[in-house]
Amino acid sequence: MKEQNPILQVKDLTVSFNAFAGKVQAVRGVNFDLNKGETLCIVGESGSGKSVTNKAIMGILSKNAVIERGEILYDGMDLTKLTEKQFCQIRGKRIAMVFQDPLSALNPIMKVGKQITETLRIHQNLSHEEARKSAIELMGAVGIPEPEKRFNQYPFQFSGGMRQRIVIVIALACNPEILICDEPTTALDVTIQSKILDLIKTLKKQRDLSVIFITHNMGVVANMADRICVMYAGKIVEFGTSDDIFYHPAHPYTWALLSAMPDSESRERLFSIPGAPPNMLMPPKGDAFAPRNLYALDIDFKEEPPFFRLSDTHYAATWLLHPYAPKVEMPQELRKRIERMIEEDKKYEQQ
Template identity: 65%
Template sequence: MAEKILEVKDLAISFKTQYGILKAIRGVSFDLYKGETLAIVGESGSGKSVTSRAIMGLLAGNSVYEGGSVMYAGRDLIQMPEELFHQIRGSKISMIFQDPMSSLNPIMRVGDQITEALMFKLKMPKAIAKRKAIELMESVGITEAEKRYYQFPFQFSGGMRQRIVISIALANNAEILICDEPTTALDVTIQGQILDLINQLKKERKLSVIFITHDLGVVANMADRIAVMYAGKIVEIGKAEEVFYNPQHPYTWALLSSMPNLATSKKLDAIPGTPPNMIYPPKGDAFAPRNKYALEIDYEEQPPLFKVSETHYAATWLLHPNAPKVTPPDAVIRLRNNRGSINK
C-alpha cells in the first residue's frame, strides 16, 4: 500500500443561510495516497466542491465546521492558524478551478502572474523566476512560451488559459493537486487534452490528485479510486474498476446509467427527482425518494458503509444480509459484461 498523504475523517460542515442551517457535509471520510488520483463524483450540490475547498481552507465566511479533521503532514488543517495554513496553501497543496478566468488577473500579463507566484512562495529573484515561468509554460504545452509570456489572458483560448492556471498551481512544487471540475467549460477535444496533461504531470512530478467532477465518464481512464458523493455523504468508494464494473449503490447505478456510451445507441436514463434540501436533511437514506430500489428502512435509517471488499465500500441497505436481491439496471450489467467500453 502506498504512503498516505492526506486523511479526511468525519468531516462535517454547515452553512448559515437566511433560511436556516444547511448541512453541506455530513461525516465525510477518505484517504489520499501518494501518487494516486482520487476522483470525487456526484451531482451539483452533493458536497464535492465544499469538501475540496475545506481542504484548502477556502470556505465562505458563513461556513461552520461541525466536526472532523483534515490531516496533512501530522497537522490538522482545520485547526491550523491561517498564518501557518498560508505557507501550505499553494506550496504543498494547490488547486485549479472550473473557470480559469476566476484565477487569472485579466489586466496582468500571464507570464508575470506565474513569475509573481514563484517570487512570492519560493523567494526567487525576478530574473530566475521569469526563466522558470517560461519553462513551466513549456511544460504544460504552451508553444512559443517566450512570446506568449507577455500576452494577457484574453489572448488565450479557454484550454490555454487552463494550462496557465495549471502552471501557476505547480509553480511551487506542490505535492497535492486538487482539480475542481477543470474541464467542464471546455469542448470535448480540449477536455481530453487537459486530462492527458494532468495525467502526464502527475506521473512526472509524482503528484497526488483529487479530481472533482459530476461526470463519471471524465475520470474513467485517469482515476485510481473513486468516491461517489450524494447529499453531503460518500455513498460508495473503491478502486476505479470496482466502482465502474461492480457498483453497489443505486446512486452509482443511476450515474452510470446516465453516462453516454458510444457502444450503444440506447437513450440515456435520467435520474428522477432532485437532491434533497439539506436545510431539512432526511431522516434515512437521502437518495431513497429517487431510488426505485428503496426499502422501507431507507426512509427511516441511514445505512452504514458496508464492506464489499478490502478496498470497496457502499452505504446501501441492499448490502445487508437480510435485504432482497435486486438486479442492477441494464446499463450497469452491460458495463460489467463489456469492460473497456467506457469513453472519456
Template identity: 60%
Template sequence: MSELLNVDNLHVSFKTYSGEIQAVRGISFNLERGETLAIVGESGSGKSVTTKAITQLLPKPQGYIKAGNISFEGNDITNYTNKQMQKLRGKDISTVFQDPMNSLNPTMKIGKQIAEGLMKHRKLNKSQAKAKTIELLELVGIPQPETRLGHYPHQFSGGMRQRVVVAMALACSPKILIADEPTTALDVTIQAQILELMKDIQQEMDSAIIFITHDLGVVANVADRVAVMYAGKIVEIGTSEDIFYNPKHPYTWGLLGSMPTSDNDGELYAIPGSPPDMLNPPEGDAFAPRNEFALEIDKQMEPPMFQVSDTHYAATWLLHEYAPKIDPPEAIQRRMQGFASMGGDD
C-alpha cells in the same frame, strides 16, 4: 505510497437566513502520495465544499467546519489560521478551478502571475522566476512560451487559459493538486488533452490529485480510486475497477447509466427526482425518494458503510445479509460490460 491527507468525519455547514445548510455530513477518506482520487456526484452533493474545507477557502463566516479533522502529512490543519494556510496553499496544496478567467487577473500578463508564486513560495529572484515560468509554460504545452508570457489572459483560447492555470498550480511542485471541475467548460477534444496533461505531469512530479467532477466518464481513465458523493455523504468508494465494473449503490448505477458512450444508441438512464434540501436532510437514506430499489428500512434508518472488499465500500441496505438480491438494471449492466470489454474506455 504514503498517506498525504486524511479527512476524518468531516462536517461542513453554512449559516443562512433560512437556517443551517448541512453541506457535508460526516465524510472520511484518505489520499496517498502519487494517487488520483476522483470525487463524483451531482451539483450540490458537497464535492467542492469538501475541497474548500481542506484548503480553508470556505466563505466565512457563513461557511464553517462543524466537526471532524483534516490532517496533512500527519499534521492537523483543521484549525490553522489564514496565515498558516497561506504557507500551504500554492506551495503544498494547489487548486485548478473550473473557470480559468476566475483564476487569472485580466489586467496582468500571465508570466507575472505565474512568477509571483515562484518568488513568494520558492524565493526565486526575477530572472530565476522568469526562466522557471517559461519552463512551466513549455511543460503544459503552450507554444512559444518566451513570447506568450508577455500576453494577457484574453489573448489565449479557453483551453490555453486552462493550461496556464495548471502551470500556475504546478509552479511550486505541490504535493496535492485539487482539480475542481477543470474541464467542464472545454470541448471534448481539449478536455481530453487537459486530462492527459495532468496525468503526465502527475507521473513526472509524483503529486497526488483530487479530481472533482459530476461526470464519471471524465475520470474513467485517470482515477485510481473513486468516491461517490450524495447529499453531503460518501455513499460508495473504491478503486476505479470497483466502481465501474462492480458498482453496488443504486446512485452509482444511475450515474453510470447517465454517461453517454459509443454503444448506447442514444439511450441514457435518468435518475428520477432531484437531490434533497440540505436545510432539512431526510431521515434514513437520503437517496431513498429517488431510488426505485429502496427498502422500507431506507425511510427509517441511514445505512452504514458495508464492506464489499478490501478496497470497496458502499452505504446501501441492499448489501445487508437479509436484503433481497437486486441486480443493476439491464441498461446499466450493459454499460458495465462495455467498460469491461473496453478496459474502462468510454
C-alpha cells in the same frame, strides 16, 4: 494495489453554511484517504458537496461556512485548526488547486507571467529574473507555444485551453505534493478536455503528484481515477478502486450515475435520475437518496445505512447489502453496459 500510504486523511468532515434560511449542511461526515501518487476522483451531481470538501482542504471556504466537526490530517497537522498565516505556508506551496473555469480564474488585467511568478516569489523568494525563467520553463512544459512571448500577454489573449494550462502552471509553480482539480475540464470543449486530462496525467507521473479530481463526468473519471468516491447529499455513498466502481457498482446511486452516462452502443433512451437532490437545509432522514431510489427499502427512509464491506478496497453505504435485505440486482441495461466495457477493456489491453 499500491501500498497504503495516505498523504492526506479526511475524517468525519462536516461543513455547514449559515444561510439566511438556516443552516445548509453541505458536507455531512466525509471520510477518505488520499494515498501518495494516486488520483482520487470524487464524483457526484451538482450540490453534493464535492467542491465544499475540497475548499475545506484548501482552507478557502467562504466566510459563512463553519467546519462543525472532523479533521483533515496532512503531514502531522490538522488543516482545520491552522491559523490563516500557517495556512498560507501550505497553500500554493504544498497543496495547490486548479479551478473549473479558466475564463474567470485569471485576473483579466494582469499579465499571465506576473500571475505565475507571484506564487514563486512568495514561496521561494526567487528574484524577478529567476522566477521569470522558471515560469517560462514551466509554461513550455505544459505545452504553451512561444512561452517567452506569451509570458507578457494578458489572459484575454489566450484561448480557453491555454488559459487552463496557465492555471495549471500557477498550481504547479512551487512543486506541490497535492493537486486538487475542481472540475478542470467542465468549461472546455471536448477536444481540449482530453488534452488537458492527458496533461494532468503526464504531470502527475512526472512529478509524483497526489491528485484529488472532482468531476461529475463519469467519462472523465474512467479516464483518470485510481480510486473513486461517489458523493451524494454531502456524504460518500460508495468508494472503491476504479474497477470496483465501474465493474461492480453496489450503491443504487452509482448504478444510476453509470446508467445516465451516454455510450455509443446502447439504443435505448438515456436514463436520467428522477427528482432533484434534497434540500440541504433539511437533509432527509435515513438514506438521502431514498426518495429518488427505484430500489429503496422501507428502512432507507428511517435509518441511515452504514458502510458495508464488499472487498478490502470497496465499500458502499446501502441497506441492499445487508444480509437480511432482499436480493436486488443492478438494472439489466447497466449489466449489459458493464459487460461491454469489460470487453472493450480487454480488447484495448490486447492491442
